[in-house]
Amino acid sequence: MKNELNMRCIMGKDTVLATETEQAVYALVAIKSTTGALLGTMPMNIGLVVDRSGSMDGEKMDNVKEAIGYVVDHVSDNDLVSVTIFDDQVETLIPNQAARNREQIKSAIAGVIPRGGTQISDGLKAGLTEVMKGYARDRVNRILLITDGRTWDDEASCLKLADEAGKQGIAITSIGIGDDWNEKLLLQLAERSHGNSHWIQNPIAILDAFQQEVEGMQAVAATNLKVTARMSAGVKPFRVHATVPMIADVSNKALQNNTVVAELGSLDNKKGQALLIEARIPAQKAGTFRLGQVEVNYDVPSQGVKGHSKKADLVLTVSSDAAAATKVNAEVMNLVEKISAFKLQTRALTELEAGNIAGATQRLQSAATVLLNLGEDDLAAVAEKEILLLRKTGALSAAGTKKLEYGTRKLTQAMRQ
Amino acid sequence: MKCTECQMENIEGALFCEECGVKLEAAGEVKDATKDEETEGTLMVLKSLDGSKLEIPAKDEIIIGREDPISDLFPDVDLTGLGGMEKGVSRKHAVIHRAGAAYTVEDMGSTNGTYINKKKIQPHAPQTIKVGDELRFGKLALTLQAA
Numbered sequence: 001m002k003n004e005l006n007m008r009c010i011m012g013k014d015t016v017l018a019t020e021t022e023q024a025v026y027a028l029v030a031i032k033s034t035t036g037a038l039l040g041t042m043p044m045n046i047g048l049v050v051d052r053s054g055s056m057d058g059e060k061m062d063n064v065k066e067a068i069g070y071v072v073d074h075v076s077d078n079d080l081v082s083v084t085i086f087d088d089q090v091e092t093l094i095p096n097q098a099a100r101n102r103e104q105i106k107s108a109i110a111g112v113i114p115r116g117g118t119q120i121s122d123g124l125k126a127g128l129t130e131v132m133k134g135y136a137r138d139r140v141n142r143i144l145l146i147t148d149g150r151t152w153d154d155e156a157s158c159l160k161l162a163d164e165a166g167k168q169g170i171a172i173t174s175i176g177i178g179d180d181w182n183e184k185l186l187l188q189l190a191e192r193s194h195g196n197s198h199w200i201q202n203p204i205a206i207l208d209a210f211q212q213e214v215e216g217m218q219a220v221a222a223t224n225l226k227v228t229a230r231m232s233a234g235v236k237p238f239r240v241h242a243t244v245p246m247i248a249d250v251s252n253k254a255l256q257n258n259t260v261v262a263e264l265g266s267l268d269n270k271k272g273q274a275l276l277i278e279a280r281i282p283a284q285k286a287g288t289f290r291l292g293q294v295e296v297n298y299d300v301p302s303q304g305v306k307g308h309s310k311k312a313d314l315v316l317t318v319s320s321d322a323a324a325a326t327k328v329n330a331e332v333m334n335l336v337e338k339i340s341a342f343k344l345q346t347r348a349l350t351e352l353e354a355g356n357i358a359g360a361t362q363r364l365q366s367a368a369t370v371l372l373n374l375g376e377d378d379l380a381a382v383a384e385k386e387i388l389l390l391r392k393t394g395a396l397s398a399a400g401t402k403k404l405e406y407g408t409r410k411l412t413q414a415m416r417q
Numbered sequence: 418m419k420c421t422e423c424q425m426e427n428i429e430g431a432l433f434c435e436e437c438g439v440k441l442e443a444a445g446e447v448k449d450a451t452k453d454e455e456t457e458g459t460l461m462v463l464k465s466l467d468g469s470k471l472e473i474p475a476k477d478e479i480i481i482g483r484e485d486p487i488s489d490l491f492p493d494v495d496l497t498g499l500g501g502m503e504k505g506v507s508r509k510h511a512v513i514h515r516a517g518a519a520y521t522v523e524d525m526g527s528t529n530g531t532y533i534n535k536k537k538i539q540p541h542a543p544q545t546i547k548v549g550d551e552l553r554f555g556k557l558a559l560t561l562q563a564a
Contacts, residue, residue: 025430337433367438377537
């Protein structure tokens with residue numbers, strides 16, 4: 001079978017106006033598994049990397065232990081599990097092994113007593129070593145990192161490890177509990193390794209995050225997903241966003257002259273993947289304009305498929321009829337608006353870091369307006385509240401910042417039914 | 418293309434302002450709420466952001482939701498094609514009641530709620546609606562217009 005995946009290329013507008021200047025166009029590349037059915041389950045290789053610093057004591061650690069119990073109970077006998085715990089020291093509690101010794105794993109976890117500080121990079125490094133022991137291309141290799149604190153001056157090492165993990169095909173899902181941790185670091189760990197990130201306000205929700213991750217790993221349909229868009233002469237792609245599992249600006253990595261090359265990790269059977277490419281096209285006369293060609297490459301290890309590809313053209317109609325050029329594709333429009341909210345929020349935080357409170361306030365106000373238009377009333381209310389705080393104190397609250405950072409990135413997630 | 422909100426000059430073809438995120442006119446949303454009063458009571462449509470129109474059938478009770486053949490649910494206005502599933506539209510989400518020239522909308526206890534002009538309405542409490550109102554089912558926004 002050579003049609004495991006389905007790729008749709010949708011332009012923001014099928015018809016654009018003939019112009020004498022360059023204009024911006026939007027292309028959405030949406031990828032899903034063809035049937036919507038699972039192409040075959042892949043065995044898993046999960047590395048749990050758990051912060052056991054003193055602040056994890058009590059409800060947080062109790063819920064982490066319960067959540068690890070859930071993981072162990074919901075993977076099959078041949079899936080691989082390892083557990084690494086860290087404070088300012090590291091201990092490999094369960095070396096990489098088949099998950100069948102469930103009770104032994106659970107009892108080892110039960111004995112963990114929180115203590116010490118937080119040094120994420122050492123824990124992450126040891127956790128990666130364990131995952132590498134069981135690494136295979138036909139497994140879903142993933143690290144679940146859970147922490148509640150700020151790491152001690154080793155952010156750069158953490159990011160380097162995330163880059164290496166991403167290159168190997170090991171995604172890191174970072175889970176932050178409470179308000180006192182560096183959301184930028186955890187989000188970057190996820191983005192750089194094609195993983196996910198969760199913010200958990202109430203420790204009770206730890207189980208839910210683990211549950212989502214296990215279900216996500218069981219739903220992996222394809223791996224090594226790569227989208228390449230080769231543009232025609234004169235077409236200049238200038239921005240690229242990935243949208244699953246979170247909105248992420250991948251422009252820096254993906255833009256290579258007039259070609260877009262986006263490595264996207266694994267493909268979730270239910271969620272699929274969608275990439276939004278923004279490009280400038282040169283002045284055009286009426287007619288058909290071929291923007292370029294998109295190719296997706298992927299593996300389906302459960303079926304022994306390696307390096308399959310699909311291609312599709314990006315084509316526009318250029319017309320001098322202004323009325324014909326007004327129709328916008330609703331799906332693209334909606335996605336562009338969500339990305340716009342995400343961008344405004346991100347820029348507000350950048351302005352604030354640079355000490356420009358007026359600029360940050362303005363961006364946040366714009367973000368709130370876009371969020372209201374999107375029907376995201378709760379998130380808009382958070383932005384409004386933070387604007388008041390910003391005006392009063394010149395700073396945002398830790399919880400509000402996290403709500404906005406995670407909320408706007410996850411605007412692309414479907415609502416529960 | 419100048420943003421009417423912040424005056425920023427955006428590149429032709431941009432859908433949203435780079436500076437303030439406001440939807441730009443070239444995004445193609447056509448405003449035509451000019452004939453509101455006199456057209457009330459005639460046939461109505463629900464218009465989506467991309468300009469497509471869903472006709473509201475000429476009957477007294479119109480069910481809005483998502484088609485689900487397995488449960489034998491076929492709403493009068495099916496929002497599946499507009500991304501209803503992803504946007505949190507329930508299978509039986511709301512009912513539009515028609516009494517002569519007057520219309521009301523009633524939320525049927527949907528998971529993600531029904532909104533009129535961005536205000537959430539209580540379930541099972543019909544609210545009057547008129548031409549030009551924005552109705553939102555979950556996150557799917559539609560505008561009520563004369564056909």
